[in-house]
Amino acid sequence: MSTPVKLAVIYYSSTGFSAEIAKEIAQTAETAGAEVRLLKAAELAPEAAIASNEAWAAHAAASAGIPVATPADVEWADAVIFGSPTRFGNISSQLKQFIDTLGGLWAQGKLANKVYSGFVTTATAHGGHESTLLALYNSIHHFGGLIASPGYTDTVKFVDGNPYGTSHTDAQGNNPVGEQTRNAARHQAERVVQIAAALKAGLAA
Numbered sequence: 079m080s081t082p083v084k085l086a087v088i089y090y091s092s093t094g095f096s097a098e099i100a101k102e103i104a105q106t107a108e109t110a111g112a113e114v115r116l117l118k119a120a121e122l123a124p125e126a127a128i129a130s131n132e133a134w135a136a137h138a139a140a141s142a143g144i145p146v147a148t149p150a151d152v153e154w155a156d157a158v159i160f161g162s163p164t165r166f167g168n169i170s171s172q173l174k175q176f177i178d179t180l181g182g183l184w185a186q187g188k189l190a191n192k193v194y195s196g197f198v199t200t201a202t203a204h205g206g207h208e209s210t211l212l213a214l215y216n217s218i219h220h221f222g223g224l225i226a227s228p229g230y231t232d233t234v235k236f237v238d239g240n241p242y243g244t245s246h247t248d249a250q251g252n253n254p255v256g257e258q259t260r261n262a263a264r265h266q267a268e269r270v271v272q273i274a275a276a277l278k279a280g281l282a283a
């Protein structure tokens with residue numbers, strides 16, 4: 079009998095939008111039969127910066143119980159879904175710093191032959207949904223990873239309209255994560271688990 083897909087959902091979030099998508103993905107993947115670790119990238123910003131922003135401080139407190147990701151979590155996983163708010167069209171420095179700790183695993187070939195995917199949140203509609211995901215995926219190519227992008231593989235993708243991954247526009251903090259984004263997140267989670275299961279079975283055969 080095959081063992082469940084091990085999925086690591088590794089995200090950074092300042093004000094909670096990316097965290098909300100991460101939770102949706104983790105819950106859906108568990109329902110789909112995966113063993114899931116929901117993990118955050120370590121915070122790099124100074125305490126004073128966090129304290130100066132009410133939403134950031136509130137989310138930091140609310141997410142204190144989420145474990146911080148380590149390279150061992152990526153080694154453990156059959157599939158990894160990364161998530162980040164955009165930062166000038168790129169991923170956050172916190173998630174990038176985590177990715178940069180994976181050099182040791184990369185050198186041993188241990189990042190290859192896993193399934194990867196990504197999600198992003200932005201403040202504005204054209205503020206970096208696609209560029210951020212493509213920037214994330216640059217690193218996956220270097221890993222020798224297999225990118226499971228959602229494409230337009232479900233009708234929900236014609237609603238949210240982003241074939242690169244789940245994305246959400248927070249409208250300067252005024253647009254909570256709603257059904258459109260959640261539908262895209264659920265589809266992405268199910269697709270990653272499905273592809274990772276097929277790959278895992280194939281590699282074991």
Ligand SMILES: Cc1cc2nc3c(=O)[nH]c(=O)nc-3n(C[C@H](O)[C@H](O)[C@H](O)COP(=O)(O)O)c2cc1C
Nearest residue numbers: 091092093094095096163164166199200201202205
């Ligand atoms: C330094 C910085 C740069 C940002 N750059 C962009 C940007 O280029 N485009 C955009 O739409 N939003 C930008 N944002 C806004 C966040 O990406 C956005 O509010 C995101 O949804 C927050 O996600 P979070 O709640 O998970 O932290 C930026 C925010 C910060 C602090």
